[in-house]
Amino acid sequence: GIYDLRGHSDDEAVVRRFLESTPLDLVVVVLNASQLDRQLRLVLQVRQLGLPAVLLLNMADEAKRFGVTIDTASLAEALAMPVVLLSAKFRRGLGEARQAMAQALAQAPIAQVGVAQAGVAHLETTLAEGDGVLQRQMAQLLASSVRLPPQWRDRLTRRLDAVLLHPLLGLPLFFLVMALMFQVIYAIGVPLQELLATLLDRFGQGVIAPLISGLPTFVQGFLLEGLYQGIGTVSAFLPVIFLFFLAMGVVEDSGYLSRAAYLMDAFMERLGLDGRSFVLSLMGFGCNVPAILGTRVMRDRGLRLLSMLIIPFSLCSARLNVFLFMASVFFAPRIGALVIFGLYVMSFAAAILTALLFKGRFASREPLVLELPPYRFPTLRQMFSRAWLEVRHFWFWARRFIIFGVIAVWLLNNLPFGVEPASAHSLSGELGTALMPLLGPIG
Structure with missing residues (x-):
């Protein structure tokens, strides 16, 4: 581009x-x-x-x-x-x-x-x-x-901008849209996640378990509770990840994300940043890596460095899975979405504090020149294709770490041979006992 x-x-x-x-x-x-x-x-x-x-x-x-x-x-x-x-x-x-x-x-x-x-x-x-x-x-x-036409015919863009870029209503409407987006993702994604997890569990018990019943008990446990459950853990998160990228794709492809940069520019300027830094931080909710790579379009070196410092505070899709799991365990369904949204707000606050801390060293001296595209309606094919590509990317990179982590935890709980799983005599129990002096003071 x-x-x-x-x-x-x-x-x-x-x-x-x-x-x-x-x-x-x-x-x-x-x-x-x-x-x-x-x-x-x-x-x-x-x-x-x-x-x-x-x-x-x-x-x-x-x-x-x-x-x-x-x-x-x-x-x-x-x-x-x-x-x-x-x-x-x-x-x-x-x-x-x-x-x-x-x-x-x-x-x-x-x-x-x-x-x-x-x-x-x-x-x-x-x-x-x-x-x-x-x-x-x-x-x-x-x-x-x-x-070229003597006057652009895009009345829709002018009418929507009159409301969405309003000096008083613009920012509240934007954060309302973001909150509603997370509410929809949570309300639809969590039930789908639980349904997929149930189906995978039934498949494991009804199909995988009989196939490996002749193997030693330890090998059965490793294949079913370690390897298969590791794959199932990753797979169960895919509906939420798909919905997240679907929603973010709609916000970006519709042209609304560029308006967010415009709305936030005056505020971000006080932090030594500009509106593009805010947009890249939002993109970091999907994945921090491409968002950091996106800073290359910034000509000012200080602006690039400061933007790269705050983008990792954007809670990416991998961390979203952890939050969804914790919210589903500790909070009621109606409260869970608000808790997750609150975590994102806290991450935004941490990014602001970081920007203020390093503002004097990396402050931007480049004025923002921003092109606001017309509002567009993404096609269903465009939306789903983009979300599917992002899910494939997540699966490709996350599966090895999550599956390895699940297998490692299973081995720690079941080794050495002959001990009761997850008991005080297992490797995980001994590790927990060794860490108690460090973790005890914080509960």
Whole structure:
């Protein structure tokens, strides 16, 4: 997601270094069809590099809704590259895009590294001298191939922003939405989790246990109570994880998450941060790692470092499972969702204190420039596909640790051989006895 090859942000610098050092068969430039007046610069810069390219104009459905008309034939002739309109959201134009890329690959020779480096060096010189040439080319292309509406037709966005970005109502409404989101996840996810756990337990007792009944007792216990229950523990959490990513995907893809950055910017500025730090912290509720990686778009080094310090306080989906288990054990169902939401609020408070502590050292000096996308309605396919990919990612990384942990606990409870499980003479009992002097004072 870059707009320019200047290299001011880390993203842009990485792309430019890649073009400098890598022989390329084809460059596929994907732009927002409704924002060509801001994004055409990128494809013009790629053309200056002398690399074979294909231009894909995504979100064609949105451009049509806003009254943007694009003459792809005229644009393709002016740019000397194939131009395809498509809507990835509704899977329209994908066949034409594949065909255009295949034809371009068949016709284009492989670009040599030296040629790419020379092209980028030439581009750097051009940008250093000024943007006049690019600006004139953009103006000519827009005048000849793109017809923009005199006034944007997105009344829905204007009406919703009048309420959701209201100076007084905006923040309370946002936190209300977040609280309702956790309430729905808890109300639906916990019963599904309990149902799946029950089904897995019945399958283990009714199918797995008879199959391994001829094995030694210790091996039976290890396979059924250790290994199988470890897999079942991970699997039982999947409904809650799926619902969490489904809800977060709706909030993000609808455009509301960007509004949260706008709403929180004034408050975050007092902490030496900006609204983007708040959005990345919200993304950290899914997983801290991609949220920390997302700080690369920040040009100010101090802002990046301070954001990376507070993001780990975002309670990721793995920790959500622990909270759900504890809430279901110690609190009534109606109170559990509020308890979980309270834990998230406490983590937010801890992040604020950390930001205040390090504000003087890492405070941001970069003003926030934020693009608010129009409100969108994600398709069911888009929502469920995204949630499923996130669940697969969670399963891939979490299963080994959780299953290993369950097996380790089972072994500690059942070793050495011959002792009563989880008794004072087991390894776990002896470990607990050894730790009593340390843990006794805190109960």
